[in-house]
Amino acid sequence: MQNIYLARQPILDLNARICAYEVLFRDMNKESVITGDRYASAAVISNVLNKFGKKELLEDKRGFVKIDEKFLLNDIIFSVPKEFFVFDLLEYVAITERVVERLAHLADEGYVLGLNDTQLTLNTFEKYAHVLKYLSFFKLDFERGLDDDTSFYIKELKKYNIQVIASKVEDHESYEIAKKLGADCFQGYFFAKPKILENAKYEASQFDVLKLYNLLMQDTSIDEITTEFEKSPEITVQLLQFMNSGAFHFRNKISSIHHVITLMGRVTLAKWLMLMIYSKSLSKNKNHKPLMLMVQNRIELMEIILKDVEPNVKSDRLGEAYLVAVLSLIDTIFSMKLEDILEGINISESVKEALLDYNNIFGEILQVILFIENSNFKGVTQFESDNSLASGTVQKAVVRAIENVNHFNHPEMV
Numbered sequence: 001m002q003n004i005y006l007a008r009q010p011i012l013d014l015n016a017r018i019c020a021y022e023v024l025f026r027d028m029n030k031e032s033v034i035t036g037d038r039y040a041s042a043a044v045i046s047n048v049l050n051k052f053g054k055k056e057l058l059e060d061k062r063g064f065v066k067i068d069e070k071f072l073l074n075d076i077i078f079s080v081p082k083e084f085f086v087f088d089l090l091e092y093v094a095i096t097e098r099v100v101e102r103l104a105h106l107a108d109e110g111y112v113l114g115l116n117d118t119q120l121t122l123n124t125f126e127k128y129a130h131v132l133k134y135l136s137f138f139k140l141d142f143e144r145g146l147d148d149d150t151s152f153y154i155k156e157l158k159k160y161n162i163q164v165i166a167s168k169v170e171d172h173e174s175y176e177i178a179k180k181l182g183a184d185c186f187q188g189y190f191f192a193k194p195k196i197l198e199n200a201k202y203e204a205s206q207f208d209v210l211k212l213y214n215l216l217m218q219d220t221s222i223d224e225i226t227t228e229f230e231k232s233p234e235i236t237v238q239l240l241q242f243m244n245s246g247a248f249h250f251r252n253k254i255s256s257i258h259h260v261i262t263l264m265g266r267v268t269l270a271k272w273l274m275l276m277i278y279s280k281s282l283s284k285n286k287n288h289k290p291l292m293l294m295v296q297n298r299i300e301l302m303e304i305i306l307k308d309v310e311p312n313v314k315s316d317r318l319g320e321a322y323l324v325a326v327l328s329l330i331d332t333i334f335s336m337k338l339e340d341i342l343e344g345i346n347i348s349e350s351v352k353e354a355l356l357d358y359n360n361i362f363g364e365i366l367q368v369i370l371f372i373e374n375s376n377f378k379g380v381t382q383f384e385s386d387n388s389l390a391s392g393t394v395q396k397a398v399v400r401a402i403e404n405v406n407h408f409n410h411p412e413m414v
Contacts, residue, residue, distance in 0.1 A: 006047055007194035008057065011064070011165060011187045019185055020086065022064040023048060023057070024194055041071045042278035045080055050238035050276070051199050053334060054084050054245035055344065062086050064137075066116050069093045072102055076278055079271030082109065084245070086137060088116040100130050107134040117141040117167050120153045132160045142178065142188070143168040154182045202292055202333065204234040209273050216270040225266075226258040226319070233295040235273075236326050237333055242272065244334070244344035255348035256319025291333065293405055298325040298369055300401035305365045308397065309387050323347070324354045324362045328369075372398060 007024035025040040044065050048057055057063070064086045071077060072089065087106070093099060103113060114137030118124060128135075138157050140150070147153065154164050166178035169188030178186060208228070212235065215225050229236060236257060243260070254260055261269060302325040306313055327347070331338040342352050354363035364383065371379035372394070380394045 003198040004047055004051055005196055005198050006044065006052060006057070007196050008063075009187060009194040010192050011185050012191055013185050014179070018061060020062045020064060021058055022088075022187065022194075026196060039278065041065055041067045042076070042275055045085065046275050046279035047199075048084070049081070049242050049245050051202075051241065052197065053241055053336065054081075056334075056336065057197065058084065062112065064088045064114065064116075066090055069099065071278075073098060074278075076271060076274050077106070078109070079268070079275050081245070082111045086112045086114050088114045088137070088139065090116050091118045095127055095131060103131050103134045112136050114165075115139060119144050119147070120150050120157075121147045122149075125153065125156065132157070132162065135160065135162050137165055138162050139165045139167045139187075140178075140183065141167055142170070142174050146177075146181075151181045158182070199335070202234050202237065204232055204238065204276065206277075208232045208235060209276055213270055213273045213277070216266045216273070222258060222261055223315070225261055226256075229257050229261065230299070230322055233292050233299065233326060237292075237295070237330065238276070239272075240326070240330060240341075240345060241334060244341055253346055253348040254323070255351060256316065256323055258316070258319050291329065295326060295329050297401055297405050298328055298366075300404045301325075301369050301372070301397060302362070302365055304397040304400055305368065305394065306361065308389060308393055309361060309365070320348070320351055321362055321365070323351050324366055325369075327351065327355055328366055368394060 005026035007026050009022045009024065010018045011020040011022060013019040023044050025044050048054055048063060054063075062083075062085060066088050067077075068090050072087070072093070077087070089103075106113060113135050115128065115135060117139050118141060120138070120140050125132075140146075140154075157164055163184040164182065165185040165187055166174070166181075166183040167187045169175050169178055169186050169190045171190055174188070175186060175190055208231065212225070212228050212232075215228055229239075239257075239260065243254075252259075252263065254263075299322055302321040303318055306318065306321045310317065327338075327342070330341055334341060338355060342355065350360055350362065353359040354366055357363060358367045364387075368380055368383045371377075371383070381391070383389075384391060384393055
């Protein structure tokens with residue numbers, strides 16, 4: 001399976017403690033080859049939230065992400081949780097009336113803004129005069145040299161409560177100069193090179209994401225939208241990682257994808273899908289990776305066996321079964337402890353008990369699925385006996401699940 005990559009470089013305070021990270025785009029070759037800044041911004045944010053996980057990547061710190069004018073002015077920016085990132089405006093962005101209005105709007109909404117790797121001169125103050133009041137950070141590029149009045153300008157920035165980050169600090173001499181000038185934070189190779197991080201690449205189908213987006217923006221029933229969500233485990237897994245990032249704090253415990261969609265709302269979900277589209281982290285074909293096929297196989301088995309045990313099962317119970325099946329492999333996908341993931345998502349007790357202790361019927365079925373995967377036929381037979389099922393019922397469910405998964409991965413063959 002191909003992997004995805006990000007680079008992370010620490011930003012240190014005056015006490016040499018990490019106060020934030022800059023998150024940098026890397027392509028499939030681990031290079032910083034950017035074909036478009038808007039795409040790079042969306043890819044970084046989407047990968048942090050949906051693939052790596054905010055907690056795993058940034059811990060309790062913010063991530064600095066570079067943004068250009070197109071990303072700044074697109075409403076997709078409001079789909080990004082404001083607690084997690086600093087939007088770092090690239091220097092070449094012209095400070096037009098629209099840009100000033102958008103920065104003011106973002107600041108009013110509680111987003112944290114900064115200027116990326118910029119020289120500090122009189123021209124800088126003239127260019128950014130109308131937006132300094134909206135900024136929280138200013139990255140001073142040490143690689144490009146310093147103005148004679150840099151110390152004075154830093155003091156002027158601090159009148160706006162702007163923290164100055166000395167960036168591209170490559171040696172001890174530059175570090176000492178930055179401290180004398182009054183810099184608040186520091187970033188550069190003198191402290192640490194960007195660390196390349198990798199994760200498994202599980203991309204949703206472009207077709208599936210666009211179809212879901214259209215359904216959310218139309219007057220489509222929640223039931224139909226839920227059905228489409230459940231057809232793509234890749235989208236579901238990324239949604240669960242997004243929730244695990246702490247982007248949402250639901251008071252109610254989650255029991256199904258239907259529940260998630262209802263609580264998040266159509267507009268929020270549509271913006272989240274649009275962020276995925278902008279990030280170009282989508283597959284152009286509908287073939288699924290082996291791990292996702294295993295997830296889908298568990299989904300099929302959970303539903304089929306539950307219907308065998310409870311012939312008149314209601315949709316809310318099937319929704320819980322689906323969530324148990326998806327979450328049963330989530331620790332492998334996220335490379336995190338299952339307990340930590342469940343705590344971050346605030347999952348319902350019945351789903352949690354099924355996953356952690358194999359309690360209730362969902363847990364029993366999950367255990368049977370593990371028996372099947374490990375060829376424990378005695379356990380399967382015992383389950384059939386305990387639930388008054390005819391001998392061979394589970395084997396028939398396995399055959400049906402395989403047929404459904406084959407159709408799921410190659411719908412054109414059916």
